[in-house]
Amino acid sequence: MKNIIAATLTTLLIGLGFYQVNLDSASDFERWALKHGKSYYGDEKIYRQTIYYQNKQMIDQHNKRNDITYQMAENQFMTITNEEFIRLYLNTKSTEQLNDQDKVKRNNIHQSSEPINKENKKWPIDWRGLVKVKNQGSCPSSYAMSATSVVEAKYAIDKGISITLSAQQVVDCQWLNDGCDPNDGRNSALMALRYIRLYGLYNEYQYPYSGETQSCQLNDNGPWKIADYWMWTDNYWYNFQRHLEKQPISMKVDASKWQFYGSGIFSDCTSNSNYYALAVGYDSSDNWFVQASFGTTWGESGYIRLAPGNTCGILDYFWQVVLYN
Structure with a gap:
């Protein structure tokens, strides 16, 4: 139920322009899901895809910094939040x-x-x-x-x-x-x-x-x-x-x-x-x-x-x- 509510809210925010998802890069998410054996449907797919692109943007921004000692990379945890990773x-x-x-x-x-x-x-x-x-x-x-x-x-x-x-x-x-x-x-x-x-x-x-x-x-x-x-x-x-x-x-x-x-x-x-x-x-x-x-x-x-x-x-x-x- 929590994910469904979050997915509905995400859909609304996307429609209002608060989330900038690049539709031309949608295949990145699909390739990631295929590589890691993940399948999402309906509202859950929208929710997890949004998290994927948010994490991808965060990783890209981190790696462009000049004051870092380590690089981030995409992996199997791309469709979960940090709170979910810890939990x-x-x-x-x-x-x-x-x-x-x-x-x-x-x-x-x-x-x-x-x-x-x-x-x-x-x-x-x-x-x-x-x-x-x-x-x-x-x-x-x-x-x-x-x-x-x-x-x-x-x-x-x-x-x-x-x-x-x-x-x-x-x-x-x-x-x-x-x-x-x-x-x-x-x-x-x-x-x-x-x-x-x-x-x-x-x-x-x-x-x-x-x-x-x-x-x-x-x-x-x-x-x-x-x-x-x-x-x-x-x-x-x-x-x-x-x-x-x-x-x-x-x-x-x-x-x-x-x-x-x-x-x-x-x-x-x-x-x-x-x-x-x-x-x-x-x-x-x-x-x-x-x-x-x-x-x-x-x-x-x-x-x-x-x-x-x-x-x-x-x-x-x-x-x-x-x-x-």
């Missing part, structure tokens, strides 16, 4: 706080008291391409994507095994429901790693990704396990770099304005973390390499480069895993 694709209500009993029991939350000596760091570090870039589709499952990716990376580094693990298993089986609910605070990388430690995972071929919540398809534990996971709350970027020298890191960031990131160095964000990703290195200028889960057509073949320091809250919460010997 539909980010984990807006998840939390990383363990209860007091679990903090005592696990004793696996660490906070560094001193930064390491900058002179001792090794750079650059680049783990891009080590594990597959995932695509969460219409499910806000970045928590499962990030958690499975950090485990995959650890197997690749420590065991020389290349494997893609089932993020769908985490979505379906971690709590047996609500795996695609962005408002469920239990849908976090921390809880996903806890599930993996307790129950293990199957690979993606055995338990393929559907991008929606299903009933759990398993009756037994998966063969791919971790011995433990470590959560760090650390604001020292030298320490973060030290951890990245050993393995990629699962972490939580603010991705509110990542919707149309195309290339370059991004810093337009806060520390209001709402999205899980994989830190995969840094360059000689200390820009971070981050692997998202929006597919390879988004950003720099699935990656974003963040400016140095605690950009987007990258240093606030992050996790590493330990395998069995």
Whole structure:
């Protein structure tokens, strides 16, 4: 009903000349819809087409500026507003706080008291391409994507095994429901790693990704396990770099304005973390390499480069895993 009302209003505004839609470029929208497998009809089509052209104009205007460090690009999110992007694709209500009993029991939350000596760091570090870039589709499952990716990376580094693990298993089986609910605070990388430690995972071929919540398809534990996971709350970027020298890191960031990131160095964000990703290195200028889960057509073949320091809250919460010997 909300979209129908909005579409009717949009139609009226177009008729009155408030929206300047270039009819000669209408094929741009149709080509985009065909490329991304989208179909819209009636008022919904008018509404989504209008948003498409508004976003396209905004991207063009941004890229013409001389004071920017990154370029925007068209992608699969062209027919949604930024408010919809946040609501539909980010984990807006998840939390990383363990209860007091679990903090005592696990004793696996660490906070560094001193930064390491900058002179001792090794750079650059680049783990891009080590594990597959995932695509969460219409499910806000970045928590499962990030958690499975950090485990995959650890197997690749420590065991020389290349494997893609089932993020769908985490979505379906971690709590047996609500795996695609962005408002469920239990849908976090921390809880996903806890599930993996307790129950293990199957690979993606055995338990393929559907991008929606299903009933759990398993009756037994998966063969791919971790011995433990470590959560760090650390604001020292030298320490973060030290951890990245050993393995990629699962972490939580603010991705509110990542919707149309195309290339370059991004810093337009806060520390209001709402999205899980994989830190995969840094360059000689200390820009971070981050692997998202929006597919390879988004950003720099699935990656974003963040400016140095605690950009987007990258240093606030992050996790590493330990395998069995």
